[in-house]
Amino acid sequence: MSCPYCGYSDCKVIDSREAGEGIRRRRQCLGCGSRFTTYERLQPVSLFVIKKDERREEFNRDKLLAGIRKACEKRPLPTGIVDKLVDDIEAELYQGGKAEIPSAVIGDMVMERLKSLDHIAYIRFASVYREFADITTLKQEVDTLLDAKAETSRPANQLPLLPTEELAGVVKGRRAVQKKGRAKRESQR
Secondary structure (H helix, E strand, C coil): CCCCCCCCCCEEEEEEEEECCEEEEEEEECCCCCEEEEEEECCCCCCEEECCCCCEEECCHHHHHHHHHHHCCCCCCCCCHHHHHHHHHHHHHHHCCCCEEEHHHHHHHHHHHHHHHCHHHHHHHHHHHCCCCCHHHHHHHHHHHHHHHHHCCCCCCCCCCCCHHHHHHHHHHHHHHHHHHHHHHHHHC
């Protein structure tokens, strides 16, 4: 392992820990004394992606990560969520046990996860992945999102803060308090 700071070819491992699907190692360069972290993952057997034009190319995690990052660019997403999304997709692909996967399957997996994560990132990815020919196709996709959003007002993984009946009572009570406050201000004028 070469030091990323001075290029010296020898270092010692200070600490090793399991980190998700691999091992995190804290290292110290024996040349300059700088510390750095490396991550080790088991590289499973090769997985090939069948492209739309029937070409086959080896699965490239970095290419998938770059595409999703581009779609999520400048979106208010938690740190590390994109890496986690790619890790989940990659793990699911390798667990499938197939040596070849159509690119459409990978694209659908990404779209499914982005749809629940961030609607703007989903539309960005879909516009490239589905190769929208015109604005009406894009509008149809946005309308589908809006229809789905109308059915569920909160994300599926988020629990309500209050039961529906209690929430309705709180809203009514708040409106009554606001009405009293307005009436009081009016009478003071």
